[in-house]
Amino acid sequence: xxxxxxxxxxxxxxxxxxxxxxxxxxxxxxxxxxxxxxxxxxxxxxxxxxxxxxxxxxxxxxxxxxxxxxxxxxxxxxxxxxxxxxxxxxxxxxxxxxxxxxxxxxxxxxxxxxxxxxxxxxxxxxxxxxxxxxxxxxxxxxxxxxxxxxxxxxxxxxxxxxxxxxxxxxxxxxxxxxxxxxxxxxxxxxxxxxxxxxxxxxxxxxxxxxxxxxxxxxxxxxxxxxxxxxxxxxxxxxxxxxxxxxxxxxxxxxxxxxxxxxxxxxxxxxxxxxxxxxxxxxxxxxxxxxxxxxxxxxxxxxxxxxxx
Amino acid sequence: xxxxxxxxxxxxxxxxxxxxxxxxxxxxxxxxxxxxxxxxxxxxxxxxxxxxxxxxxxxxxxxxxxxxxxxxxxxxxxxxxxxxxxxxxx
Numbered sequence: 204x205x206x207x208x209x210x211x212x213x214x215x216x217x218x219x220x221x222x223x224x225x226x227x228x229x230x231x232x233x234x235x236x237x238x239x240x241x242x243x244x245x246x247x248x249x250x251x252x253x254x255x256x257x258x259x260x261x262x263x264x265x266x267x268x269x270x271x272x273x274x275x276x277x278x279x280x281x282x283x284x285x286x287x288x289x290x291x292x293x294x295x296x297x298x299x300x301x302x303x304x305x306x307x308x309x310x311x312x313x314x315x316x317x318x319x320x321x322x323x324x325x326x327x328x329x330x331x332x333x334x335x336x337x338x339x340x341x342x343x344x345x346x347x348x349x350x351x352x353x354x355x356x357x358x359x360x361x362x363x364x365x366x367x368x369x370x371x372x373x374x375x376x377x378x379x380x381x382x383x384x385x386x387x388x389x390x391x392x393x394x395x396x397x398x399x400x401x402x403x404x405x406x407x408x409x410x411x412x413x414x415x416x417x418x419x420x421x422x423x424x425x426x427x428x429x430x431x432x433x434x435x436x437x438x439x440x441x442x443x444x445x446x447x448x449x450x451x452x453x454x455x456x457x458x459x460x461x462x463x464x465x466x467x468x469x470x471x472x473x474x475x476x477x478x479x480x481x482x483x484x485x486x487x488x489x490x491x492x493x494x495x496x497x498x499x500x501x502x503x504x505x506x507x508x509x510x511x
Numbered sequence: 512x513x514x515x516x517x518x519x520x521x522x523x524x525x526x527x528x529x530x531x532x533x534x535x536x537x538x539x540x541x542x543x544x545x546x547x548x549x550x551x552x553x554x555x556x557x558x559x560x561x562x563x564x565x566x567x568x569x570x571x572x573x574x575x576x577x578x579x580x581x582x583x584x585x586x587x588x589x590x591x592x593x594x595x596x597x598x599x600x601x
Contacts, residue, residue, distance in 0.1 A: 329596065332596075333592055333596060336591070336592060336595065337588045337592060340527075340530050340584065340587070340588045340591060341581075341584060341588070342530070342533050342534045342556060342580055342581075342584055343534065343536075343556075344534075344536070344555070344556040344559040344560060344577060344580060345559075345577045345578075345580050345581045345584070346577075347559060347560065347563055347564070347577070348559075348563050348570060348573060348574045348577055351563060351564060445536070445537035445540070446536050446537065446560075449540075449560075450560060450564050
């Protein structure tokens with residue numbers, strides 16, 4: 204255990220200071236470990252790297268020589284084709300229109316439930332929290348029958364959706380994302396809110412703050428780290444979702460980018476290189492979100508487990 | 512030495528992995544071209560989707576499959592809940 208704790212910078216320096224053969228064989232063992240870890244990491248990256256490689260080659264090349272061959276010409280043509288042919292900007296915009304309201308709504312509603320569960324002595328607190336956590340783990344397909352029928356029954360005014368139904372509209376997708384992601388967010392946020400001392404809200408109560416004011420002006424600002432972590436996770440999950448938009452949107456034009464990628468797939472002819480290019484471009488926003496908010500993302504992975 | 516100490520975490524990891532594999536949908540859907548046409552790729556989640564929103568709408572059959580999936584996943588969910596909330600009751 205101690206070998207992993209020593210900082211890596213100490214290895215080469217101490218080796219240089221001492222005469223050879225005198226120091227412990229620790230650096231050697233570490234290179235072996237790094238080699239193994241690097242090898243496994245590379246193994247995980249192979250499909251992604253292969254997708255990048257495939258997307259750079261023209262279709263004629265791979266059709267003639269196979270996918271495991273040296274390139275006979277590399278270009279970015281597939282990327283520009285995928286961008287212009289399938290109307291990707293439009294579908295990216297659809298994804299944005301779904302993801303941002305869904306994340307904000309999820310955070311607001313789950314914060315309200317978590318606030319109640321963690322601050323008030325309500326008889327069914329544990330049951331309510333159990334219910335939300337269980338809902339978080341449920342497979343989406345279990346709900347699809349009633350949801351599909353329900354969406355066909357609920358009407359919307361014309362300015363919200365041109366299908367006049369919750370089915371086949373962006374609103375329906377946003378609603379189901381909010382409902383579905385609330386379970387996880389409530390679980391994490393209630394764990395986080397339990398770590399905020401009760402004395403803070405009691406002090407504000409003495410000063411005459413109502414429950415609404417306690418919620419919006421005291422507890423919510425204190426939960427900012429948890430919100431940042433959850434916003435990162437949720438925006439990636441909602442953006443990556445495939446099932447809901449496939450099942451609940453009929454018009455291809457309204458779909459978000461993940462399920463609209465199927466537009467690149469022709470009925471009789473499919474160009475896998477083009478699809479690889481499109482899929483890689485689809486992955487860029489999630490990578491951007493991840494790299495921009497990396498610190499929150501990593502703290503978010505452990506935030507709920509601290510007091511589970 | 513390490514594994515007994517990690518037992519609660521390992522149970523949660525096991526349960527969540529089982530849940531995620533029951534949920535698996537998108538990759539199989541894309542590979543199979545929608546319908547569970549390829550042998551060995553008929554997942555419960557895929558069959559449910561096909562029967563309910565597919566062209567041959569067998570709503571009753573699809574719903575029955577969904578209930579089966581619900582029962583299977585409820586087992587895993589209960590294991591998760593017991594593991595997570597046991598400490599709070601004490």
